[in-house]
Amino acid sequence: MAVEVDRDLCEANGLCAAAAPEVFELDNNDELVIHQPPQGDELARRVAVAVAGCPRYALRVTG
Template identity: 45%
Template structure:
């Protein structure tokens, strides 16, 4: 699984970082970063929840 972020849509709200801190984080300057762009299958359900929770639809999962 690969996770990607559409930077043109992302508003750095941090919802994804609060849901899956092993994959997403907010940096000190408030920018969302991918900590692990290829997380293991054990995190798939959590990452899917973050994708669905993103109000700007900036997150994507590619298998």
């Protein structure tokens, strides 16, 4: 599993970072950083919640 961000859509709302901080992080410039790959069923579930909850649909799971 991998997660990709469409940087043209991402507004750095941080909802994804709140749902899965092990995977998503906002840097000092409010740019989304994605730490790959998510491991484990619980983390995969939280990543799915984060992706589904993105208000701009900027995230997607691949692989």
